[in-house]
Amino acid sequence: MAEPRSSSRRMLMAFFAFFFAFFYTGSSTAQVPVVLWSSEGLPALAPPAAGHIVSTDQLTAYLTSAFGSGPRTVLLFLQDKLSKDDFTVFGGVFGNKQDSAFQNLEAALQSSSSSVTLPAFEWSGSSAIPALLQEELGVSPLLVDPDTLSHLSINSSASNLLLFNLPYCTSVHKSCKEVLHDNDEVIGKVLTIMKAKKIPYTAVYTGSQPSRVISETSMSNQPAGRSLLQAVVPDVKAPIMFNGTGGPCIMLWAQNLSISLSSTAAWIDLAAETPTMTGSMCNSTNSLLVLNYASGYVLSFNMIQRFYSVSARNWFTLESVQLQSNGVTASFSGRRAIYAPAEYSYHCQTVSSIGDALLVQNSTNVNASQWRLNFVDFQIQGFSLANGTNFSYASDCAGFFTAGIWMGLLTSLLMLLIFVYGLHMIMQLNTMDRFDDPKGPSISVPQSE
Amino acid sequence: MLLECMMNGHAILYTGVTLAFWSTILIVGICYTIFDLGFRFDVAWFLTETSPFMWACLGIGLAISLSVVGAAWGIYITGSSIIGGGVKAPRIKTKNLVSIIFCEAVAIYGIIMAIVISNMAERFTGTTPETIGAKNYQAGYSMFGAGLTVGFSNLFCGICVGIVGSGAALADAQNASLFVKILIVEIFGSAIGLFGVIVAILQTSKVKMGD
Numbered sequence: 001m002a003e004p005r006s007s008s009r010r011m012l013m014a015f016f017a018f019f020f021a022f023f024y025t026g027s028s029t030a031q032v033p034v035v036l037w038s039s040e041g042l043p044a045l046a047p048p049a050a051g052h053i054v055s056t057d058q059l060t061a062y063l064t065s066a067f068g069s070g071p072r073t074v075l076l077f078l079q080d081k082l083s084k085d086d087f088t089v090f091g092g093v094f095g096n097k098q099d100s101a102f103q104n105l106e107a108a109l110q111s112s113s114s115s116v117t118l119p120a121f122e123w124s125g126s127s128a129i130p131a132l133l134q135e136e137l138g139v140s141p142l143l144v145d146p147d148t149l150s151h152l153s154i155n156s157s158a159s160n161l162l163l164f165n166l167p168y169c170t171s172v173h174k175s176c177k178e179v180l181h182d183n184d185e186v187i188g189k190v191l192t193i194m195k196a197k198k199i200p201y202t203a204v205y206t207g208s209q210p211s212r213v214i215s216e217t218s219m220s221n222q223p224a225g226r227s228l229l230q231a232v233v234p235d236v237k238a239p240i241m242f243n244g245t246g247g248p249c250i251m252l253w254a255q256n257l258s259i260s261l262s263s264t265a266a267w268i269d270l271a272a273e274t275p276t277m278t279g280s281m282c283n284s285t286n287s288l289l290v291l292n293y294a295s296g297y298v299l300s301f302n303m304i305q306r307f308y309s310v311s312a313r314n315w316f317t318l319e320s321v322q323l324q325s326n327g328v329t330a331s332f333s334g335r336r337a338i339y340a341p342a343e344y345s346y347h348c349q350t351v352s353s354i355g356d357a358l359l360v361q362n363s364t365n366v367n368a369s370q371w372r373l374n375f376v377d378f379q380i381q382g383f384s385l386a387n388g389t390n391f392s393y394a395s396d397c398a399g400f401f402t403a404g405i406w407m408g409l410l411t412s413l414l415m416l417l418i419f420v421y422g423l424h425m426i427m428q429l430n431t432m433d434r435f436d437d438p439k440g441p442s443i444s445v446p447q448s449e
Numbered sequence: 450m451l452l453e454c455m456m457n458g459h460a461i462l463y464t465g466v467t468l469a470f471w472s473t474i475l476i477v478g479i480c481y482t483i484f485d486l487g488f489r490f491d492v493a494w495f496l497t498e499t500s501p502f503m504w505a506c507l508g509i510g511l512a513i514s515l516s517v518v519g520a521a522w523g524i525y526i527t528g529s530s531i532i533g534g535g536v537k538a539p540r541i542k543t544k545n546l547v548s549i550i551f552c553e554a555v556a557i558y559g560i561i562m563a564i565v566i567s568n569m570a571e572r573f574t575g576t577t578p579e580t581i582g583a584k585n586y587q588a589g590y591s592m593f594g595a596g597l598t599v600g601f602s603n604l605f606c607g608i609c610v611g612i613v614g615s616g617a618a619l620a621d622a623q624n625a626s627l628f629v630k631i632l633i634v635e636i637f638g639s640a641i642g643l644f645g646v647i648v649a650i651l652q653t654s655k656v657k658m659g660d
Contacts, residue, residue: 311488336579341488357577399489403498410499411507418514424459 029053030123030210033084037108037115038202039194042066045116053120056128062116063136066202071159074133075194075203076141077187080168082207084119090180101180104188105205126208130163133204137161146189156199164190168211239379241389242280242289248385249282250289250301251345255377257299259323262370270297287316287382298324303382305342314342316383321359323371330368332359340395345381348397350374358397497578501589501658502570508596509567512649515600516559519607519642523552527614534622541621544628548614551635555607555642562599562649566592571659588658595649602645609638 031053036042043065048054067074087093092100100106109115121129130141141163144152154160166183169176187205194201239253258267275291279300282288290300305316318338322331337358340346352374353359359373381391401409481487527548535542569592575581617631 313488336577360579395488403495403500406495407499407503411503414507427459 030213031084031120032082032123032129032207032210033087034059034118034121034129035105035109035115035205036066036117036202037112038200039112040200040202042114042116042202044114048118048120051120053122054118055122056124056132059118059121060132060136063132067136067159071157072137073154073156073160073194073199073201074137074162075190075201076130076133076161076163077166077183077190077203077205078130078163079166079183079205079207080170081209081211082168082205083211083213085212086180090177101177102184104184104191108187108191108203121206123210129204129206129208130161133161146186146193149190150193154197154199168207239391240275240277240289240291242277242282244282248389250280250287250303250382251380251385251389251391252289252301253377253379253391254375256375258374258376259297259299260372260374261325263372267374268295268297270295270299275299282382284383289382296325298322300324301380301382303380305383314383315339316342316346318346318380320362321373323368323373328365328367329363330361330365330371331363332373333362334359336360337397343384344393344395345379345391346397347379347394349377351378351397497586501581501585504589504593505566505570505658508593509563509570510596511600512566512596513559513563513600516562516603516607517556519604520552520556520559521607522604523555523607523609523611523614524549526608526611527552527618530615530618534618538622540625541618541628545614545618545621547632548610548617548635551610551614551639552607554639555603555610558642558646559599559603562595562646565650566595566653569653569656569658573658573660575660584657585659588656591652591656595652598652599645599649602648603642606638606642606645609641610635613638 034054043062045062087102090101092098092102109117134140137159139159139161141161144162144164146164149162154162164186166186167179169179174182187203191201191203237253239251241248242250244250254271257270259270260267270291270293273293273295275293277290278292279290280288285305287303287305288300289303290298292298300322302319302322303316304319305314307314316339318334320331320333320335322329324330332353334351338346338348338351348358350356351358352372353361354372354374361369361371379391379394384392481490527545531541531545531548569588573581573585575585578586613631613635617628617635620631621628
């Protein structure tokens with residue numbers, strides 16, 4: 001007896017668990033729960049998978065197998081409306097078992113020898129289940145209520161279908177819970193009467209329509225795939241490379257190589273054109289890159305590499321940048337500011353002869369005195385290109401701290417030091433306690449003059 | 450046991466700050482060395498890129514402020530002794546004001562030098578090391594050095610005169626004949642402030658800031 005009870009208890013738990021789980025699935029298909037239990041045996045039915053809606057055919061097949069053997073008395077408790085949400089709300093499933101409105105139902109399920117719960121049965125009409133049972137048993141339903149049942153004599157050798165109509169919560173005088181509790185009382189009473197009459201029965205508890213229909217929004221409108229949000233990275237143009245003996249010797253890359261022939265003339269971006277490199281050369285100490293443009297300009301970069309004894313390493317400098325146009329040549333010296341260790345490349349965001357000029361014009365040609373250069377995002381390397389077609393580490397013109405930051409840090413840290421020193425001195429001033437005498441009389445300051 | 454040694458909250462704070470500072474320096478230095486970026490530690494860049502005006506103004510500020518600290522410290526030390534000794538021996542009051550005057554002289558030296566140095570600061574046009582020119586850099590550094598010289602000299606001179614003056618006041622309170630002898634010690638102490646002023650004048654004698 002313990003085993004069937006524990007299995008019934010487990011089925012009861014599964015019953016409520018299924019109802020609870022189904023609360024979240026929601027379906028636009030109308031469905032009602034169907035609970036069957038019997039005082040004699042019911043064939044075993046595998047619990048339906050979560051979300052599975054049992055179709056009419058499946059239930060028909062099952063009932064055929066259940067009712068096939070001999071006459072049966074079926075008690076159909078048909079509630080006006082029933083959904084699995086009613087069990088969730090009123091079934092005391094949140095640890096408050098004493099508040100359950102289905103206590104007799106639970107007791108019946110537990111004590112019956114077999115029971116079947118279908119959390120979702122496809123609802124196709126309010127008289128679907130009675131019609132189905134009528135078809136299975138071959139008798140028409142008899143409308144009964146508990147009072148008439150006690151006086152009714154039931155012939156257990158023939159099939160009987162007794163229909164009990166139970167109301168749902170429509171009355172304004174009673175709360176929903178009370179209505180369901182009353183229905184449960186009816187079920188309990190009926191089962192007691194049947195037990196007293198010692199008639200084997202099969203009971204079905206269901207609703208003639210669902211009480212709640214949760215409509216489901218179709219998810220098919222949204223695209224199911226994922227798309228990357230990252231913007232398309234534009235392709236970077238290749239650097240200008242001059243090949244000496246055995247691989248690239250000089251490399252130059254710039255976003256803009258803008259020149260202007262007077263202070264009012266428009267900027268011409270030479271980086272948009274493709275140059276030829278006739279006249280370029282490179283050896284161990286000198287690198288010269290000459291860019292001949294079709295528009296008539298010639299831009300050349302001269303770099304030299306030397307060993308400096310104080311730092312004991314080789315450094316290269318961009319000695320001069322020369323611009324030639326219509327026979328006039330202007331020379332700009334980058335010697336002071338454009339330098340890097342010879343193993344590395346030099347990079348600077350702005351290399352220009354205007355503003356914060358890294359290139360200083362040192363040609364004496366009067367015609368070219370107003371010429372200006374402005375290279376944006378400029379990177380150059382003239383030596384130690386062992387890395388194939390990649391620049392070496394870029395020694396950037398911008399350091400971590402600028403000169404201004406250093407000046408500010410120096411001054412403010414000095415003042416902070418002075419402040420901390422003074423604060424320390426003040427904080428170690430103590431009240432004099434040499435002449436304190438805790439046992440002596442306390443000082444009295446007379447109020448009168 | 451460590452807690453007993455470090456009972457003083459100030460000691461913990463100073464130790465913590467010093468540790469943080471030196472460990473930052475050490476770790477940054479190690480990283481620069483490992484990655485062969487030691488060439489970016491460029492003292493010459495720092496000295497040529499920072500403005501000579503900053504150095505000049507730091508010198509002027511330190512000249513006056515350190516001198517005043519020295520004078521104030523000395524007066525505080527002497528003054529408390531004179532006041533304390535004067536309770537029992539009121540005769541010492543007037544004579545010992547001379548010690549206060551010696552301390553005050555140190556502050557006078559400081560302000561005179563600050564004014565002299567600040568008069569040398571002139572405008573120059575030039576933004577790159579070449580256009581600024583060597584003379585302006587020399588001017589900036591000289592003014593900084595002079596300010597530092599006079600400031601620290603006066604600081605220690607003031608403290609020295611103050612402590613000696615305090616001793617003089619208390620000795621005078623005991624025995625009036627002692628005062629004159631101790632005053633000689635004070636004069637020697639006061640001379641060192643003057644040395645600082647002389648050297649600072651020499652440092653700024655060749656300063657010529659401007660274009």
